[in-house]
Amino acid sequence: MTAQSISASARIKGGAVGSSIWSRAWENHAPGYLFLLPWFIGFFGLTIGPIITSLYLSFTHFDLLTAPRWAGLDNYIRMFTNDRNFVASMRVTMFFVIFSVPLKLAFALGVALLLNRGMRGLPLYRALFYLPSLLGASVAIAILWRQIFAGDGLVNQFLALFGIVGPSWISNPNYSLWTLIVLSIWQFGSPMIIFLAGLRSIPQDMYEAASLEGASKWRVFWKITLPMLTPVVFFNAIIQTIEGFKSFTPAFIISGGTGSPINSTLFYTLYLYNEAFSFFRMGYASALAWVLLAIVAVFTAFSFFTSKFWVHYDD
Amino acid sequence: MSTSVVLNQAVKRYGEVEVIHGIDLNIDPGEFTVFVGPSGCGKSTLLRMIAGLEPISGGDLLIDGARMNEVPAAKRGIAMVFQSYALYPHMSVYQNLAFGLETAKVPKAEIQQRVAQAAEILRIEPLLKRKPKQLSGGQRQRVAIGRAIVREPKIFLFDEPLSNLDAELRVQMRVEIAKLHKDLGNTMIYVTHDQVEAMTMADKIVVLQAGIIEQVGAPLDLYNNPKNRFVAGFIGSPKMxxxxxxxxxxxxxxxxxxxxxxxxxxxxxxxxxxxxxxxxxxxxxxxxxxxxxxxxxxxxxxxxxxxxxxxxxxxxxxxxxxxxxxxxxxxxxxxxxxxxxxxxxxxxxxxxxxxxx
Structure with a gap:
C-alpha cells in the first residue's frame, strides 16, 4: 500500500478531517449506542434526571401544585435549627442502625458458622434461611409482624402459656422500635449467604495448621476465622448500614405511616415520605433526601478510612 | 533426642473406598524419609494420617513406640510445613511464629527467645515485623519452616513444601532443608512428587503407587536395584x-x-x-x-x-x-x-x- 492510499483510507475511517470526537465515535459505534439507548433513557430519565432535579428542589419551596419558589438554604437551615421531627427521626434511625446492623451481622455470622459445618441438606437450609431476606421488607410480612407483636398477637399468646402478660409491643414506645429491629435481624439471609461464601474461601490449611498447634475452637474463631473474614464483615456492614438508613416499609406499615407511638418509629425515610406525600413539602423532602445521602456518604467514607486498621486482605 | 515412627498395616478409607491399603513402614529416629509417587498415590494422605489431620481407618501408628491413632494432632509432637505455607495473612511474621507457643501458653520471654532463635537459623530476623504478603515465595517458605522449628517438635512433616517455588529457589531451599535436618537431627518426613528432590534429600525413600508401597530404600539402592518396573521408571531422570x-x-x-x-x-x-x-x-x-x-x-x-x-x-x-x-x-x-x-x-x-x- 502506498503512502497516499494509506492516508486516504485513514481519512475514510476517521471521518471528515476536523470533525469532533463525538461525531467520529457516533460514526464508528452507532449500532452499539442504539442498542444502549433504552438503558440511556432509563438512566438519564429515571435516575440522573430525578437526582439533579431533587438537588434543585431542595433549594426551593415546592408543593407539587404550584411552580417551585427559590428558597436558598432555607430548607437546610430549618432542618438543623427548627425541626424537632428531623431530630427525632434522626435519633430513631441512628438507634435502629446502631442496634440492628451489628445484631443482624452477628446473627447471620452465627448461622453461617453453623451451616459451614458441612451438614446434610445444606442447600435447603440455605434457601430457607435466605427466604426472609426476600420477604422481610415486604408489606405482607410487615402486616404479619404487626399481628405477631400486637397486644393479642402470637408472642403474647405464647407468653400467656407461662402466665406472663406481655405488653402491646407495637403500641408501647419502649418496645415498638425493638420489634422493628427484631424484624430487621430476621432478614439475615443476605449477609448470611455472603458470610458463608467468605467462610468457604478461608483455606483449610490455616485451620489444620492451627489444630496442629493446639488452638481451641474459640481461639481459632477469634484469631483466624474472624480476621480472615474481615473483608466480608466490612462489605456486609456497609451494605446493611445503608439498608438500615433506607429502611421504610416495616415502619410505615406497623405505625400506620405515622411513626407512632410518640414518634418512636419515625424513621428518617418515613419522615421524608410524610413531608413529601402527606404535607406536599417536596422542597423540604428533597433537602432531607440529600442530607441522608450525605450522612450515608460520610459514614461510608469513614468506614473505608478505618478499614485499613481492621480489615485484613490477603494479597 | 530423635523419634521413631512405625506404621503397622495402616489403612485409610473414605466411606467404602480404601485409598491406603495396609502399609507397613519403619522410620528410624533422626531419619530423613521421603514419600514419593505420582499424583493420587496416597503420599499426602499417609503424611496427614501421621500428622493426625486424617483419622486412621485401620492398623496402628506408633511414635516412639506409643500408639498414636487416637491422640489429637497437637499432642503428637509434630510440626508440619504445608504446600501453601498456611501463614496467617493478618499476622506479622513474628505473630505467625509465636502463634503456636502463645496457644501453648509458653511464657512471653521464652516465646521471644525461641522466635529469635528460629529467625536466626532461617535468616529471617529482618522480616519479623512484615506481613506474609510482603514476603517473597522463598521467604514465606522460611517463615513456614520457622513456625515448625519454634515448637521444637519431635517430628517435622513437609507436604510438598517447594512445589510453589521457581526452579532456582527450589534448589536453594532443598539444600537449606537438608542442612536444617543435619543441624537439628530430628526425624523428618517429606512428601514430594519430584524424584530429584527425593534422591537428593532422603536417607530413605518410600515409593508409593495407588495406596501401596512399591519399594523402600536408600536413594541409590532404588536407583540401582529397583524391585519393579514402576520404581525403575519413577526413580531417575530422564526416566529409564x-x-x-x-x-x-x-x-x-x-x-x-x-x-x-x-x-x-x-x-x-x-x-x-x-x-x-x-x-x-x-x-x-x-x-x-x-x-x-x-x-x-x-x-x-x-x-x-x-x-x-x-x-x-x-x-x-x-x-x-x-x-x-x-x-x-x-x-x-x-x-x-x-x-x-x-x-x-x-x-x-x-x-x-x-x-x-
Whole structure:
C-alpha cells in the first residue's frame, strides 16, 4: 500500500478531517449506542434526571401544585435549627442502625458458622434461611409482624402459656422500635449467604495448621476465622448500614405511616415520605433526601478510612 | 533426642473406598524419609494420617513406640510445613511464629527467645515485623519452616513444601532443608512428587503407587536395584528406557532376548518364549563399543544439547523409542543411524508382571 492510499483510507475511517470526537465515535459505534439507548433513557430519565432535579428542589419551596419558589438554604437551615421531627427521626434511625446492623451481622455470622459445618441438606437450609431476606421488607410480612407483636398477637399468646402478660409491643414506645429491629435481624439471609461464601474461601490449611498447634475452637474463631473474614464483615456492614438508613416499609406499615407511638418509629425515610406525600413539602423532602445521602456518604467514607486498621486482605 | 515412627498395616478409607491399603513402614529416629509417587498415590494422605489431620481407618501408628491413632494432632509432637505455607495473612511474621507457643501458653520471654532463635537459623530476623504478603515465595517458605522449628517438635512433616517455588529457589531451599535436618537431627518426613528432590534429600525413600508401597530404600539402592518396573521408571531422570523383548533362547550362559531389533544376551534365567521388558537408563547407554555389549541400531529423531550432556531421542529398528544421554557436547546428525551399547552390569529385566528378574 502506498503512502497516499494509506492516508486516504485513514481519512475514510476517521471521518471528515476536523470533525469532533463525538461525531467520529457516533460514526464508528452507532449500532452499539442504539442498542444502549433504552438503558440511556432509563438512566438519564429515571435516575440522573430525578437526582439533579431533587438537588434543585431542595433549594426551593415546592408543593407539587404550584411552580417551585427559590428558597436558598432555607430548607437546610430549618432542618438543623427548627425541626424537632428531623431530630427525632434522626435519633430513631441512628438507634435502629446502631442496634440492628451489628445484631443482624452477628446473627447471620452465627448461622453461617453453623451451616459451614458441612451438614446434610445444606442447600435447603440455605434457601430457607435466605427466604426472609426476600420477604422481610415486604408489606405482607410487615402486616404479619404487626399481628405477631400486637397486644393479642402470637408472642403474647405464647407468653400467656407461662402466665406472663406481655405488653402491646407495637403500641408501647419502649418496645415498638425493638420489634422493628427484631424484624430487621430476621432478614439475615443476605449477609448470611455472603458470610458463608467468605467462610468457604478461608483455606483449610490455616485451620489444620492451627489444630496442629493446639488452638481451641474459640481461639481459632477469634484469631483466624474472624480476621480472615474481615473483608466480608466490612462489605456486609456497609451494605446493611445503608439498608438500615433506607429502611421504610416495616415502619410505615406497623405505625400506620405515622411513626407512632410518640414518634418512636419515625424513621428518617418515613419522615421524608410524610413531608413529601402527606404535607406536599417536596422542597423540604428533597433537602432531607440529600442530607441522608450525605450522612450515608460520610459514614461510608469513614468506614473505608478505618478499614485499613481492621480489615485484613490477603494479597 | 530423635523419634521413631512405625506404621503397622495402616489403612485409610473414605466411606467404602480404601485409598491406603495396609502399609507397613519403619522410620528410624533422626531419619530423613521421603514419600514419593505420582499424583493420587496416597503420599499426602499417609503424611496427614501421621500428622493426625486424617483419622486412621485401620492398623496402628506408633511414635516412639506409643500408639498414636487416637491422640489429637497437637499432642503428637509434630510440626508440619504445608504446600501453601498456611501463614496467617493478618499476622506479622513474628505473630505467625509465636502463634503456636502463645496457644501453648509458653511464657512471653521464652516465646521471644525461641522466635529469635528460629529467625536466626532461617535468616529471617529482618522480616519479623512484615506481613506474609510482603514476603517473597522463598521467604514465606522460611517463615513456614520457622513456625515448625519454634515448637521444637519431635517430628517435622513437609507436604510438598517447594512445589510453589521457581526452579532456582527450589534448589536453594532443598539444600537449606537438608542442612536444617543435619543441624537439628530430628526425624523428618517429606512428601514430594519430584524424584530429584527425593534422591537428593532422603536417607530413605518410600515409593508409593495407588495406596501401596512399591519399594523402600536408600536413594541409590532404588536407583540401582529397583524391585519393579514402576520404581525403575519413577526413580531417575530422564526416566529409564523400556524395550519390549521376547526370550529367543535360554542356556547356562543366560537368556537371549530379541529387543530393539537386535539380540541381547542377559545374565538371567528366563524361559524361552517369555515376554519381558528390557530396561536401561539413558545415562547407561553408550555410543562406543568399549562401553559394553551391543544394544541396538537406532535412527536419530531429535538431539538436545544441554551443555554438559547431549540427549539423543532415537527409534530402534522395531520402532521402540530409546533415549540416550551422552556426556559432553556430542555432534549427532538428525536422521543418522547409530549403534548403541550398554554396560552388562547396568541393565534391568522385568517380567510380564513388572517385577525385576
Amino acid at each position: 528406557n523400556f524395550l519390549d523383548a521376547t526370550v529367543q533362547g535360554s542356556d547356562a550362559a543366560g537368556a537371549k532376548l530379541r529387543a530393539g531389533g537386535s539380540d541381547i544376551v542377559v545374565q538371567r534365567k528366563i524361559a524361552t518364549g517369555d515376554k519381558v521388558t528390557f530396561g536401561v537408563r539413558p545415562e547407561h547407554i553408550a555410543l562406543s563399543e568399549a562401553a559394553g555389549v551391543k544394544l541396538a541400531e537406532v535412527k536419530v529423531d531429535l538431539v538436545e544439547q544441554l551443555g554438559g550432556q547431549t540427549m539423543v531421542y532415537a527409534t530402534t529398528d522395531d520402532s521402540q523409542p530409546l533415549i540416550i544421554a551422552v556426556d559432553g557436547q556430542r555432534q549427532v546428525d538428525l536422521g543418522s543411524r547409530l549403534t548403541t551399547y550398554v554396560d552388562p552390569a547396568r541393565y534391568h529385566v522385568f517380567g510380564a508382571d513388572g517385577r525385576a528378574i
